[in-house]
Amino acid sequence: MNTKKRTTSLAALFASLLLVLTGCGAVTIPSDPNGTLEEITGGTLRVGVTEFEPWVQLEPGQEPQGIEPDLVREFADARDAGIEWVQGAEHELAEQMKHDKLDIIIGGIASDTPWMKHAGVTKPYVETVDPRGKTVKHVMLVPLGENRFLLTLDKFLQSQRVNL
Numbered sequence: 815m816n817t818k819k820r821t822t823s824l825a826a827l828f829a830s831l832l833l834v835l836t837g838c839g840a841v842t843i844p845s846d847p848n849g850t851l852e853e854i855t856g857g858t859l860r861v862g863v864t865e866f867e868p869w870v871q872l873e874p875g876q877e878p879q880g881i882e883p884d885l886v887r888e889f890a891d892a893r894d895a896g897i898e899w900v901q902g903a904e905h906e907l908a909e910q911m912k913h914d915k916l917d918i919i920i921g922g923i924a925s926d927t928p929w930m931k932h933a934g935v936t937k938p939y940v941e942t943v944d945p946r947g948k949t950v951k952h953v954m955l956v957p958l959g960e961n962r963f964l965l966t967l968d969k970f971l972q973s974q975r976v977n978l
Contacts, residue, residue, distance in 0.1 A: 844961035850917055851893075851963040859895045859917050861886055862907030862955075866922030868978070869952070872901060881976060882920040882954070885939075889970050908932050911957055918967070919955035929955055934964045939971035942978065 846852065863883065865872045870880045877883070878899055890897050900907065900916060907919045908929045923929075925938050938951030954971070956964050 844965055846960045846962040848914060848957065848960060850957060850960040851966055854890075854895045854917060854963075855893045857895055858898050859886070859890045859893070860898045860900065860915065862900045862902060862910060862916040862919040862921075864902060864904050864907060864919075864921030869922030870920055881978070882922070885971065885974060885976070886918060886920060888974070889967065892970065904929065908955070911955065914957065917956065917963070923953055923955060925951040925953045927953070927955070932958070934958050934960060936964065936971055937968050939974065940976040940978070 861883075863870050863872065863878045868880055869882045870878050872878055878901075883899075886897065900910065902910070904919070904921065904923075907916060907921075910916045911919060911933055919929075919933065925935065927935070933955040934957060936954045936956065938953055940952050942950050942952065944950050954967065956967060
């Protein structure tokens with residue numbers, strides 16, 4: 815058997831196997847290797863927040879307020895999840911997410927964030943214009959590789975109307 819036929823046969827076999835496993839429920843695509851979506855559903859959504867008005871406002875002794883905390887509350891409600899808020903600077907929150915201690919990071923984060931190497935990034939859900947006239951596309955951060963969770967959050971964010 816020549817190499818081209820062997821490669822084609824192996825690809826067809828792999829595709830067939832994937833279809834069978836998906837149909838049997840053995841494989842869920844996209845998947846969450848760490849089970850984030852399953853853990854937060856009916857559980858607790860751990861949210862890292864950093865202040866950046868009007869996206870997130872922090873007052874001592876109060877839950878975060880603003881555009882993004884409101885979005886996160888609606889998302890959590892839809893998943894029957896409670897919320898644990900964790901305040902900190904972006905670099906501290908990114909480190910906590912890297913060690914599986916956070917599920918989402920919010921704080922007016924732009925799509926060109928330097929943290930995209932260390933976290934999954936939602937699709938931009940709203941655009942604004944900064945004081946210099948530059949368009950800013952706003953995103954939220956999630957753990958790397960948690961693609962099912964990311965897709966679910968993306969669908970939710972894309973369905974929302976963000977009022978500025």
